[in-house]
Amino acid sequence: MHSSGKGASASAYAHGEVGDELLMVRYQRGDRDAFASLVRRHKRGVFNFLARLIGDRAMGDSAAADELAVQVFLRVVRRSSEFKQEARFRTWLYGIARGVGFEHLRRIAPRKPAEDASVLPVELESLPQLPPERPEPSGSAPERSILDRSILAAVESMSLEQREVYLLRELGELSFKEIADVTGAPESVVKQRTRQALERIQQVLGDFEEYQRELK
Amino acid sequence: MDCEKFDRVLLDLLYGELDELTRAGASRHADQCRRCKLRWQGLKATREVGALPLDEPRENFETRVVERERQARVGLPLAVRMSRNLTIVAGQAMRHELAMAALALLMIGSSLLLLRPRPGPHASSAVAQQEGVPLPEPEEVVVPVQEPPEEPVEVAEEAPAEQPAPAASSPAKKKAEPAAAVASNTGPSSEEELDLARARAEDRAYAAAMNSFRGADYAGAEQQFDAIVQSGGHNAAASELYAAIAAEQAQGCAAAVPRFDSVSAKYPSSDLGHQATWHSAVCRTQLGHDRRALLDFQRLLKVPAYAARARKALGLVGTESAQNVTDEQGLSSAELAPVSSEQAAANGQSPPAASSGSTPTESTPALPAPGASSNPERQDGSKPGPSSSANSGTGNSAAASPGAGG
Numbered sequence: 001m002h003s004s005g006k007g008a009s010a011s012a013y014a015h016g017e018v019g020d021e022l023l024m025v026r027y028q029r030g031d032r033d034a035f036a037s038l039v040r041r042h043k044r045g046v047f048n049f050l051a052r053l054i055g056d057r058a059m060g061d062s063a064a065a066d067e068l069a070v071q072v073f074l075r076v077v078r079r080s081s082e083f084k085q086e087a088r089f090r091t092w093l094y095g096i097a098r099g100v101g102f103e104h105l106r107r108i109a110p111r112k113p114a115e116d117a118s119v120l121p122v123e124l125e126s127l128p129q130l131p132p133e134r135p136e137p138s139g140s141a142p143e144r145s146i147l148d149r150s151i152l153a154a155v156e157s158m159s160l161e162q163r164e165v166y167l168l169r170e171l172g173e174l175s176f177k178e179i180a181d182v183t184g185a186p187e188s189v190v191k192q193r194t195r196q197a198l199e200r201i202q203q204v205l206g207d208f209e210e211y212q213r214e215l216k
Numbered sequence: 217m218d219c220e221k222f223d224r225v226l227l228d229l230l231y232g233e234l235d236e237l238t239r240a241g242a243s244r245h246a247d248q249c250r251r252c253k254l255r256w257q258g259l260k261a262t263r264e265v266g267a268l269p270l271d272e273p274r275e276n277f278e279t280r281v282v283e284r285e286r287q288a289r290v291g292l293p294l295a296v297r298m299s300r301n302l303t304i305v306a307g308q309a310m311r312h313e314l315a316m317a318a319l320a321l322l323m324i325g326s327s328l329l330l331l332r333p334r335p336g337p338h339a340s341s342a343v344a345q346q347e348g349v350p351l352p353e354p355e356e357v358v359v360p361v362q363e364p365p366e367e368p369v370e371v372a373e374e375a376p377a378e379q380p381a382p383a384a385s386s387p388a389k390k391k392a393e394p395a396a397a398v399a400s401n402t403g404p405s406s407e408e409e410l411d412l413a414r415a416r417a418e419d420r421a422y423a424a425a426m427n428s429f430r431g432a433d434y435a436g437a438e439q440q441f442d443a444i445v446q447s448g449g450h451n452a453a454a455s456e457l458y459a460a461i462a463a464e465q466a467q468g469c470a471a472a473v474p475r476f477d478s479v480s481a482k483y484p485s486s487d488l489g490h491q492a493t494w495h496s497a498v499c500r501t502q503l504g505h506d507r508r509a510l511l512d513f514q515r516l517l518k519v520p521a522y523a524a525r526a527r528k529a530l531g532l533v534g535t536e537s538a539q540n541v542t543d544e545q546g547l548s549s550a551e552l553a554p555v556s557s558e559q560a561a562a563n564g565q566s567p568p569a570a571s572s573g574s575t576p577t578e579s580t581p582a583l584p585a586p587g588a589s590s591n592p593e594r595q596d597g598s599k600p601g602p603s604s605s606a607n608s609g610t611g612n613s614a615a616a617s618p619g620a621g622g
């Protein structure tokens with residue numbers, strides 16, 4: 001009887017019928033299936049957020065972002081008692097992810113100042129289409145189109161402030177107000193940074209047919 | 217809508233955050249203004265064509281996380297596990313009927329609490345109604361008594377009702393009897409009431425500060441906890457730690473480290489002190505003060521509840537350095553000294569964006585509940601809370617678990 005109920009709830013979780021906040025509350029009450037569902041739902045977003053935030057150059061492959069994403073969910077476990085149902089889980093989660101990402105950047109910054117170009121703003125003029133010095137990640141790196149690589153290069157070229165708000169907006173799907181809450185920056189500044197980030201990508205996209213077609 | 221206003225709402229329009237009316241106004245303006253239309257179309261196309269390519273995490277990500285979650289739960293302090301288990305049991309037990317019954321009981325209980333008369337003022341008013349005159353001062357009551365007592369209140373209490381009294385003193389005696397009743401009712405019991413009221417007020421202040429903290433209003437929480445520390449009371453010790461954690465969240469590690477150090481120094485052998493040491497070490501790691509952090513982690517190796525995580529942290533920070541740093545003599549005075557925010561800023565140890573805001577950082581300690589005391593070895597003479605004294609010997613973080621609250 002109990003197992004069937006559990007199975008039913010797991011099925012409901014899998015189909016996204018239960019909101020994140022309710023899942024979190026259920027996890028607070030000891031339902032580990034609820035936690036597994038939260039991981040399943042958000043692993044991709046959190047992983048990509050961290051991978052793009054810390055920058056590929058800083059890690060060489062996806063291992064660092066993967067481990068950091070694991071750390072984010074473990075921090076969710078440790079801080080689970082602090083979560084309130086009234087809060088939006090996504091905002092809370094990406095706040096944690098941001099903290100984990102910044103801690104990583106802080107850790108590597110003094111040790112690899114020359115290598116960690118991702119934390120330094122790069123002039124747009126120097127933005128390479130395909131950076132020749134960039135090591136090609138071994139094994140796990142997916143094949144990317146030129147468009148995708150250009151987009152990623154543009155993201156890497158953003159300042160850290162621009163990049164974090166852009167990623168929180170696009171991957172975290174947080175509102176500007178939520179981003180302001182998470183980053184501590186005023187909402188107007190958040191919007192300004194988002195716009196600058198978009199314009200940086202826009203500049204890279206100018207030569208691509210897909211973009212020109214979309215404009216028409 | 218003009219171009220300037222369009223510019224202001226462009227991002228909201230792009231991400232669908234505008235209300236219907238403003239959105240319609242912006243669309244109308246874009247239809248009429250070529251410049252704004254181009255901007256809008258350009259950014260819209262950027263979002264659609266320039267969407268971030270998404271990668272997948274490594275294989276078995278979910279399995280790995282769930283497995284480590286299981287390990288993390290096993291590694292949690294006993295008190296945290298107990299409280300979680302209690303929550304689980306409560307969650308199972310509190311079905312609708314029980315929840316409603318509990319709510320009803322709570323309402324009845326709280327209303328009784330509100331209805332309970334205050335001893336002092338009520339008793340006084342009863343006397344005034346009985347006699348039709350205000351209650352005289354105790355000195356006036358005892359004046360007619362033939363053998364003046366040294367302590368008026370004691371005489372009033374000892375005056376037996378059946379003892380014949382002089383006729384002249386009869387009115388005074390009538391006044392004295394209620395006064396004696398007042399004295400006996402408002403003496404020790406009123407002090408208890410006052411203590412209780414004070415404790416409740418302290419708990420309310422603590423709960424308010426906790427609400428601010430949990431609501432991520434860390435700056436506000438810091439102030440509230442500081443106020444509790446200033447006024448003393450049974451939540452002061454826990455509040456001091458919380459103020460430091462709130463400072464970390466609100467201002468960053470550079471500001472929080474001296475506060476953690478202060479808590480560590482005040483409550484060196486308690487769980488509160490260990491928690492502060494842990495936070496301090498984590499913060500110092502983030503600030504790049506690895507040697508001092510290593511020392512703190514090494515100290516925590518001796519505390520059973522922190523040994524495992526301290527060992528892990530030592531491994532992360534650098535085992536080789538950990539072996540080299542064996543005592544405080546291995547550190548320079550600058551490294552041992554608390555780090556000020558100015559120093560940290562001067563050293564450029566904290567990226568500005570990272571230090572701002574309410575980003576959650578390293579693990580939060582088992583949260584002290586109201587009344588959770590700090591240290592059985594305190595030198596200030598304050599009484600340690602029962603949970604603290606019970607657990608501090610083992611170094612278990614349960615010392616900070618709900619204790620003698622209220």
